[in-house]
Each structure stands twice: as C-alpha cells, then as structure tokens.
C-alpha cells in the first residue's frame with residue numbers, strides 16, 4: 001500500500017498507507033460528504049459499509065468512502081454538488 005494524494009472537490013488530500021477515502025477525509029477535517037439524490041446529508045457514520053451514508057464518487061464510480069482504499073491520483077467528489 002502506498003501513501004499519496006487524491007482530490008476532494010478540487011482540494012488536495014494526503015493519505016497514509018492503508019487509509020480509506022473516509023479516513024483520509026476525516027484526517028483532513030472533512031466530515032460533510034455532500035447530499036444524496038434525495039437531498040439527505042452524507043457523512044461518515046457506521047464505518048463498516050452498512051449505512052450507505054458515506055457514498056461518494058471516486059473516479060466517476062459511486063463507492064462507500066469507509067470501505068474504499070484511498071488511491072494516489074484519484075478524483076473524489078460528492079454525489080451532488082456541495083453548496
């Protein structure tokens with residue numbers, strides 16, 4: 001596993017080896033992961049892939065941020081544009 005950087009909403013986020021997208025975002029002080037298609041707020045919650053509350057787009061694919069390893073060079077975005 002490698003450390004590296006990805007972008008979240010255009011902001012560069014660094015991560016350590018083995019971190020998930022959610023862990024890296026939390027480490028950067030980011031907890032608001034945007035909104036789903038129905039307007040509900042998304043955030044890190046269960047951490048085990050059960051609640052679907054941490055869905056983000058990773059290189060265009062919808063993934064659970066709490067389960068998905070951070071990848072160097074990835075482009076991560078909220079499902080719906082952040083205000």
Ligand code: FES
Pocket residue numbers: 043044045046047048049050051052053054055064065066067
């Ligand atoms: S925080 Fe619950 S699925 Fe990711």
